[in-house]
Amino acid sequence: MTLATTSARSDSLARQSFRAFVSDRFGVLFGLIFIGFVLVAIFAPLIAPHDPNASSLLRRLQPPAWMKGGDWAYPLGCDALGRDTLSRIIFGARISIFIGVVVVLIAGVVGTIMGLLAGYFGGVVDMVISRTVDVLLAFPLLIFAIGLMGMMGPGLGNIILALVLFEWVITCRLVRGQTLELRNREYVEAADAIGLSPLRTMFVEILPNILSSVVVVATLRVGTIIIVEASLSFLGIGVQPPTPAWGTMIADGRVFMLAAWWVSAFPGVAIFILVLSANLSGQSLRDAFDPRLSR
């Protein structure tokens, strides 16, 4: 698609929206930063200068390269076990992004299906789903996750499960509302009238019209999920050592706050930049693709 050409015929909505997004320089910049993080995560073994778990007592709490006692082979210094901070941050990106994206994807699919069912069928189906949504929304996300993790125990699979169990509600509420709105449109009534199966009406007639909102809201949630995962790992009930995770790295460095600030500081900067880029590119996507959602 060439962006500069203005065709005589009217553009599709998707094309207009895409153009609006691309013309938002900040959105594109932060989108590119986020993609950069994803690439770093995928190619971590190729990019990381060292093995993230290789420890050496000789390099214990070695400062960053520009400080006295630093070494450019270990640019961001080393932790208490002499492990390279930069390599651990690069590998830690894998956990943060994997959990952020996987949770939002699974929750998005589950929430969309539930929302379609509730909005399309109404009645008892809607009542059961909507009441479940109400109850789950009565928990702050982090507290719900801590409670579940406390019961299930730490680990990657349990984090994803605990977060998905809450997160589907966000998509479900959105999809239900939009389905209710579309339910009485003529084209949906026509689809019912010519005898299309409910499944087909839901997924072929209704879903494509609400998909852009779902994608936008999902993008905006990635940052929140990344922070919650980091918080759980920081509290010691998330990703378990020695797997490098940013939250765990910050917790490890806490003990050496006096002697070695860099152990905690750099992983926090990484979380900040990743979450900021996810939030800002999500906001730009929202403004371009679904201005109704912005308040």
Place this chain on the structure above:
Amino acid sequence: MNLRTVLERLLQLIPVLLGVALVVFLMMALTPGDPVEIMVGSDDNVTPEQIETMRRDLGLHLPLHERFFQFVLSALRGDFGLSFYHRRPVFDVLVERLPATIELSIAALFVALAIAIPCGVIAAVKRGSIFDKLATTAAVAGVAVPNFWLGIMLIMFFAVQLGWLPVSGQTPTTLNIPHVTGFLLIDSLLWGRPDAFLAVLRHLALPALTLGAALSALLMRVTRSAMIETLQQDYTAFAIAKGLPRRHVIIRHALRNAMIPVVTVIALDFGSLLSGSIITETIFSWPGVGRVLIEGVTTRNYPLVQTTVLMFAVFYIAANFIADMLYVAINPRVRL
């Protein structure tokens, strides 16, 4: 708003509360592992018969729905079981810790408001200025800063590097403030020791800033956009045309009306304050409910975890309810 609407809204909360109780109950009931075995631990002197008696005492032999029924009945009586670690009723442990958390949350709210309202108002009045751009950027960035990291950085800078403020805890270890209300700021005043009051305040500063930072970013954005809206209203233009001083118009006319969304956001965002208190208390060794929850999780103290999560959810529901009511009460244009 009449009493009837309030009562109707309260009644609507009952199914939600029951649902919340069910979720919390299932969290524990469906957990792999037997609570009795965890309670007994590695104690070899306990016979299988004793274990069976304990199971019966806890009602673990009953079918799931009966156990839920028992759970709700006991909860209504304020009986949440015994904390494994403290060997005391969970309810007592939490009530003891609650004032510390409430004190911290209120202090954080004050910090958030003290930053957000002046910055939001100035940003709105001087819209497009450098101050506005800086404040808006800081607000966007503020939401992306993980508060556990912010807390550690604040400790490193203000407590370790500069040595201005204490690293952790609620009071100096040498200071034994007599407990009256449990709120140390009030207790230290009742004790008649201004130095103790100051010491408590100094301990409160960094935790309150850590907890209030994210909320202040959000409130600043809300204040700014609400102020921009009210400054464009006819009544503001009329007040200026009438010749009233600008400062008077901004504060008395525009800000008062702009407070409506701010108050609602405060109540709606209470959940993040609760979640944040867990992290903040852990970092600053603050003896509140949040820290007890994490201790409970790491020691598999199930009754304690269950009750704390339930309590947080009930607080959250209550805050949302108050937000609804306040929204109507302070905004006569909205009627339920």
